[in-house]
Amino acid sequence: MSCTSCYLSSCVRRVPVFKGLADAEVALIEGITQSKHYGKGSLVCVEGEQSDALFVLHTGMIKLTQSSRDGKEHILRFLFPGDYCGQFSMLKNTESYVNAEMLEEGTVCCLRREQFLPILAGNATLAYNFLLSMSEQLQYAEDWAGAMHMLEVEQRLAKILLYFYSKDGAVLSNETHPRKILLPASKKEIAAMIGTTAETLSRKLNLFTKWKWIAVSKRVIDILDLNALIEMSEIGTSRKM
Structure with a gap:
């Protein structure tokens, strides 16, 4: 090119x-x-x-x-x-x-x-x-x-959310809450990246929301408990769903 x-x-x-x-x-x-x-x-x-x-x-x-x-x-x-x-x-x-x-x-x-x-x-x-x-x-x-072989779906989801959070281009500017990230693709594409379906991804996002780890508004994810996501992303820390 x-x-x-x-x-x-x-x-x-x-x-x-x-x-x-x-x-x-x-x-x-x-x-x-x-x-x-x-x-x-x-x-x-x-x-x-x-x-x-x-x-x-x-x-x-x-x-x-x-x-x-x-x-x-x-x-x-x-x-x-x-x-x-x-x-x-x-x-x-x-x-x-x-x-x-x-x-x-x-x-x-x-x-x-x-x-x-x-x-x-x-x-x-x-x-x-x-x-x-x-x-x-x-x-x-x-x-x-x-991770695709060793981690559960919710662990892979936490891992990819942390990856997006680590990238300046994915973090939305917000003075009152700097932990808002924008998913760079559709939920179907994100689901494919972590080896699951869009339906399962939605259920896991709802679960994280229920635990007050995140808040979801379409493709915007507000990270409420960063430490919880970090712990979830590690091997052997998956909760019973």
């Missing part, structure tokens, strides 16, 4: 991978960073298409999906401002293994392989940060795969 030559330095500075670099090194990366504005529903990259760029979300929200052989869409994860994708395709100069769809309009920055890899190869701090960040993504994927 192509990127315009629009310069957007703040995109680089908000990404954890680039933290700890000297100003001159950050400026070097900013110099090769391009950006593009996408409308809601637009595809930043397409599964199966050649890709040579690292895509960093600056504003908006992205849904990463894969298609099964029968054509069904499987949600892998959501990207919030500061998150990125495309690193594996960029490093191997191969096809994208995901679709990256904008859930709302926003701006995406990209760093091209031919420009970024020489900088990566010549900077030990950047290379270490990049490797560490990818390791954390792999660990998250492994942890979630384990």
